[in-house]
Amino acid sequence: MTIGMTDKPQDILPIDPLLRKGFGVRLGTLVIIRWLGISGQLLALLGVHFLLGFDVQLNLTLPTLLALVLPNLWFTLRADSNTQLSETQSAAHLTFDLTHLAAMLFLTGGLANPFAVLMLAPASVSASILGRSSTKLLIFASVSLVTTLAFTPFPLPWDGPPPELNTLIKVGIWISLCFTLVFLTLYMARLGREGRERSRALVATQAALAHEQRLAALGTLAAAAAHELGTPLGTILLASKELLDTWEGDDETRIDLELIVEQTSRCRAILSDLREQRQPGNSNHFTSMQVEAILREAGSPHEQRGTQVRYTTDGENSHDIRRSPELMHAFRNIIENAVGFSLSYVDVNVQWQEDTLSISISDDGPGFDPAVIKKLGEPYVTTRQPTPGEDGGLGLGLFISKTLLERTGARLGFANGAQCGATVTMVWPRKTLLDNLVDTPTKEQRS
Secondary structure, eight states, X not given: OOOOSSSSOOOSSOOOGGGXXXXXXXXXXXXXXXXXXXXXXXXXXXXXXXXXXXXXXXXXXXXXXXXXXXXXXXXXXXXXXXXXXXXXXXXXHHHHHHHHHHHHHHHTTGGGSGGGGGGGHHHHHHHXXXXXXXXXXXXXXXXXXXXXXXXXXXXXXXSSSOOOOOHHHHHHHHHHXXXXXXXXXXXXXXXXXXXXHHHHHXXXXXXXXXXXXXXXXXXXXXXXXXXXXXXXXXXXXXXHHHHHHTOOSOHHHHHHHHHHHHHHHHHHHHHHHHHHHSOTTOSOSSOEEXXXXXXXXXXXXXXXXXXXXXXXXXXXXXXXXXXXXXXXHHHHHHHHHHHHHOSSEEEEEEEEOSSEEEEEEEXXXXXXXXXTGGGTTSTTOOSSOOOTTSOOOOSHXXXXXXXXXXXXXXXXXXXXXXXXXXXXXXXXXXXXXXXXXXXXOOHHHHO
């Protein structure tokens, strides 16, 4: 039951190529962060030199710090802070900041300086907002610069002779920094990639829901139009009939009058059908229906594809629920894909119990791929291996359906049959169902 948004076959676990690219960052954000870094470095240098009396090589460290102040001052005064940097430009800025930080540490003790841990920051930032190539570049540059810090000839600023670090301790610091750098970068890259994927998938979810809402609003608009046009059409029909009954002129005009009566009657019949489907003036755009009726409506476009779709309802104390866009889109998507992967039939079962409503949609197809069944519902994860002649997908359909159903209070479950086939189960607590999907009659409706 691969839930997908396109008809193009894909490999298992396809990822949108756009998601592999980063997003860059706003120039103003980098400028502000850089000013904070400059302030911190200047405060540390002056504090250690004047308060603690340590020699921090001001003749070297201050010009090095100035090398960062000048370009940042130019960006502040001359550049547009709202400029959205490309990934390459963002990577260049982070590489420059990393190199400058390494230069400051090189002049103040290298790996013996407690601030050497700041070497982890640029690569971690890159992993969260930039793509893989830029992050790999920052990791390589960070490891190279950390290695260079181990061979600095400048001692750690100290009052008197600085402490000498044992070679083994230096190696340990180098290993810990490199290991933490790689681990933290991979962790941030994973979180950033998942965030971007979910962001894009949520946009697709909102687009699908907006589409369903436009369809529902269109139905209501048609009903209102039918209501408003009914009176003038009735007047036209009555006047044309009276004129036809009393007409004693030429036959050609009589034929035209008969045509007017016929077409006006046809318009009234069409408007009558529209009024039966949507009652005008109802503030609730989504009519209440039996659950099985909503499922039948959602599955009807797919019942002519050579697969038998069987609907059953069990249990007592059932309720009519709103035909909401969330339910229609999710049911249609799941049934469509069940039909697409079934061999001969799809079973749709509605089960009313004392405390819950459960809906299961099962097929006799190949079933979910065991490799990804635990990840179902995540964006860009497909549910089965595409087979020849079958549709694949990008894995957005199931995420959208799951998100929409969870908004109504449902819990989704996925399982394979004992022999074959797959089953999607949706369960609503009855209390949640009454709060979210069942309309409470107003006093006027009860009377």
